[in-house]
Amino acid sequence: VLELAYYSGYTHTEIAELLDLPLGTVKGRMRLGLQKIREYFDTSGREVPR
Amino acid sequence: MSDERPGHDPEREPWREHFDDLKGAYVLGALDEGERREFEGYLAAYPELQAEVDELGSVADLLALAPQEHAPSPELRRNLLESIEDPANASPQRRTRSYARIFGPGGLAVAAVVVLAIVGLSLWNASLRDDNEDLRGTLATRETHELQGSGPAEDVRGEVVEVGDGRAVLMAENLPPTPEGEVYETWLMRGGVPEPAGLFEPGDGGDAAVPTEGSSDDADAVAVTLELSGGSPAPTSDILLTTSL
Numbered sequence: 690v691l692e693l694a695y696y697s698g699y700t701h702t703e704i705a706e707l708l709d710l711p712l713g714t715v716k717g718r719m720r721l722g723l724q725k726i727r728e729y730f731d732t733s734g735r736e737v738p739r
Numbered sequence: 740m741s742d743e744r745p746g747h748d749p750e751r752e753p754w755r756e757h758f759d760d761l762k763g764a765y766v767l768g769a770l771d772e773g774e775r776r777e778f779e780g781y782l783a784a785y786p787e788l789q790a791e792v793d794e795l796g797s798v799a800d801l802l803a804l805a806p807q808e809h810a811p812s813p814e815l816r817r818n819l820l821e822s823i824e825d826p827a828n829a830s831p832q833r834r835t836r837s838y839a840r841i842f843g844p845g846g847l848a849v850a851a852v853v854v855l856a857i858v859g860l861s862l863w864n865a866s867l868r869d870d871n872e873d874l875r876g877t878l879a880t881r882e883t884h885e886l887q888g889s890g891p892a893e894d895v896r897g898e899v900v901e902v903g904d905g906r907a908v909l910m911a912e913n914l915p916p917t918p919e920g921e922v923y924e925t926w927l928m929r930g931g932v933p934e935p936a937g938l939f940e941p942g943d944g945g946d947a948a949v950p951t952e953g954s955s956d957d958a959d960a961v962a963v964t965l966e967l968s969g970g971s972p973a974p975t976s977d978i979l980l981t982t983s984l
Contacts, residue, residue, distance in 0.1 A: 690766065694764065694767040694769035695767050695768070695769075695799065695802045696766070696802075698768065699769065700764075700769050700770060700771045701764040701769045701770065702771060704769070712943075716760055716761075716763065716764060717902060719763035719764055719767060719769070720759075720762075720763040722763075723763050723767075723795060723798050723799060724764070726798050726801055726802075727798045729797075730801075
């Protein structure tokens with residue numbers, strides 16, 4: 690979902706159609722994906738560069 | 740009804756959940772045009788939320804570092820090296836020779852980066868100070884006015900937030916979809932005379948967050964009507980939403 694949004698430039702509505710998923714699921718996966726990236730940085734003791 | 744508490748808390752606003760819902764897609768650039776405008780409407784009304792959007796944006800920006808690195812093809816590598824070794828580059832090298840002697844090989848580049856970083860950080864620091872002062876000013880002058888709905892918009896909840904400098908944002912939930920060929924039009928009322936202040940259509944779920952066009956300074960009220968697509972110079976239907984400023 691992150692790849693389709695960030696690299697391929699699809700909107701979340703288009704991603705939902707493309708993957709045949711409810712829009713809420715796509716939004717949830719975006720949130721979760723970003724959260725996991727942040728957690729990775731937090732747990733490895735690094736700071737997210739600004 | 741007017742809520743003039745400077746600390747009007749966006750955490751407790753009914754649209755907060757929707758804002759959080761759109762936040763991830765916004766920083767990934769994955770909102771469609773209408774939703775993006777709506778999201779930026781919330782940000783215009785509550786600029787203190789910008790910090791958390793920026794923070795999430797920094798996380799999204801890490802995706803730029805994620806693609807696997809590939810070695811260039813032999814041809815690309817040869818072309819690159821040829822362009823670097825081009826004799827046309829020889830004269831700038833001569834000009835910098837004396838500095839290179841002082842800083843050593845490679846040191847010149849490091850020194851340049853350090854100077855640029857210091858200048859950049861100083862500018863950034865100054866800009867952050869300005870932003871903080873702007874934000875404090877905005878929070879101190881913000882006023883919230885609850886919208887009253889009537890007719891088909893009776894169940895609409897919403898407010899107009901004046902954020903200072905004549906800027907105002909209309910935020911509403913539960914708006915009925917617009918009939919085919921019609922849009923909502925916002926009006927700023929001055930001395931009982933309506934001035935067009937922008938067109939909008941609600942997103943999925945009937946949400947809208949739209950900055951009003953034109954200054955809200957000296958306006959007595961904000962109103963919303965349904966108009967034909969493209970808008971009207973004066974209202975042609977009953978007022979659906981209104982609030983006094």
